[in-house]
Amino acid sequence: MIQNPVFKGFNPDPSICRRGDDYYVAVSSFEWFPGLPVYHSRDLKHWQLLTHVLTDDNNPDLKKLPSAKGIWAPSLTWCEEEKLFYVIYGVMNSMNSRYFDVDNYLITASEITGPWSEPVYLHSAGFDASILHDTDGKKWIVSLEWETREGYEKPGAICLVEYSPQTRSVVGYPQRIWRGGTDRGCIEAPHLTRRGDYYYLMVAEGGTGYGHAVTMARATQVAGPYEGDPQNPIVTSWPENFNARHDADHLKPHYFNPQTYLQKAGHGSYVETPTGEVWLTHLCSRPFRQALRCPLGRETAIQKMVWSDDGWLRMAAGGNLAQHQVEESNLPSQPFPAKPDRDDFDGQTLDNAFYAPRIRFQRFTSLERRAGYLALRGQESLSSLNKVSLLAKKLTSVYATIVTKMDFSPEIYQHSAGLTLYYDNMNYLFLHKTWG
Known part of the structure; x- marks a missing residue:
């Protein structure tokens, strides 16, 4: 069995991708250097810390940034047509008052160990940006939109913008495409994929606390309209839905679930193996039960998923509660020393x-x-x-x-x-x- 969390300790916001027989997961690093750790596996059970994406502390310069700011939420993808790894990351500079000041960048490399290209500035509309390499050659970037006006949900929407590799810039302004598949609120962590006739949008909802969850939507056009999975959320630590769209408390300790080992499950991304298995990585936490504090930080877990007959992702174990122990993949076991x-x-x-x-x-x-x-x-x-x-x-x-x-x-x-x-x-x- 696979024992979760697979990356113990401070390893939040996992983004998983596959190149050939190799699987890679990048995680956030905040104010710590080297930045954006990348873990490697060949069987999805045994992992090793392989490399770091950001090694130059002058670019980005994180000095004097407050704790928990810095490098947020990487998106790691492999573009087979270009034979390139793409990483998108945000540099969170400030969260003062109602403003989130964040800059999003894109870098590429032919090998996961680098060297990585000079960063390309994308936009500052929000954070958790990620990219889709579409089948027609176009590239699309999704991110959350951080609303600064009073009376609006923060964050309240996922936005889409095209990226041009030729001009190395986005085309126009991000446009809103989705407001969430539940009323948990705090929609974030979008990952856009394509499968068959559908574009699938995986997001996090509920805030990165005890109401956290992974939800999905799909559309036949990249800009929508999107329909939510009728069984949302697909992975969570609190299975029952609630309405907290305008609740500023992202921790929500009243949704602590004593029936599960993994708390705060959310912020997911998924990958498919050559044999069609589907695996989803997500963040989680293991709190002290009385104070509900998580001194180890947010960690990374992995869940086995399956596609339903009507084209939605479901947990292979059934239900939507994040599992402590998960059935192993059918890949050959390849442990590391x-x-x-x-x-x-x-x-x-x-x-x-x-x-x-x-x-x-x-x-x-x-x-x-x-x-x-x-x-x-x-x-x-x-x-x-x-x-x-x-x-x-x-x-x-x-x-x-x-x-x-x-x-x-x-x-x-x-x-x-x-x-x-x-x-x-x-x-x-x-x-x-x-x-x-």
Whole structure:
């Protein structure tokens, strides 16, 4: 069986694609570098962290952005006609007042490991942008629309705009095509695909909290009109629908479902195997039951789906409740070698699972200064939004033992070093040695 979540710890907003026999999932990275982790599998059960899409901390420059801003919601697709991977991502700059200031970009590469092209600016109408490579050669970009006027749903619509590879720009302004398949509200995370005579629009509804869900709609024309799946939502942690179109509380803790292991299931994308199996990735969370807090962040799960006789996606297990355990695919099992939890820093490069907030960790680390040691050059405090010498790994369980050996001789009170359990720049525990 496949055990969910397949990517434990901070791995939200998964976007899955296939090239040949290889499956790739890109996830959000927010203020962390390197940006946009990409996981790889050949059997949809065993996964490894393969690469990162964004490695230049000058492009984008995330310094001084608040926590949880930065790189949002990648769309990873493979265009067989061009033999190119496409990644679309948003840079969330601000969420002040009723405004969401976000810029959306597109990059391409012939290999998933890069090199990636220079980013092309798309638009700033909303976030969660993704692309469809249509059968006639046209390309269409969908995204949510963030409404800034008072009295309007935020977000309240999915928009569509054509993308021209020749001019490397969008054609006109995004136009509204869908307002949701339920009344849960907060429509986001659109992914547009084509199958047979239909365009399928997969979206998230309910807010990225306990009312989160994956819903679908379809149309015979890319611009619609779209019809909703009569059984929406197709994947969720709260099966019963509700009306929250104008509810600003996106967490909605009153929809916590004690009957399911995976909470907050939503923000999905799907892929088909060569044998016709359908697999859907989505984000989820595992909260502490009393406070309903999720210190591990939003994680990634995968569900087996099937096409119904009337052309809608259904969970292979039945119902619409996100499953903790999922039947394996019929693909040959191809596990990866296990990675050790221990790191003696005796190699030439650091493990690719290390991250730093807002800047490349190569700017303040060295493996050459002393054999078998990692040298860190101090910069600003852990509360800073600018340049912090924090080398971090994602916590994948609330039960963990973390040990390090340190050689450090502080000379003034501003010198400190140690271990930190870090949620963001305002919420962390710092076990450290300092002067005095």
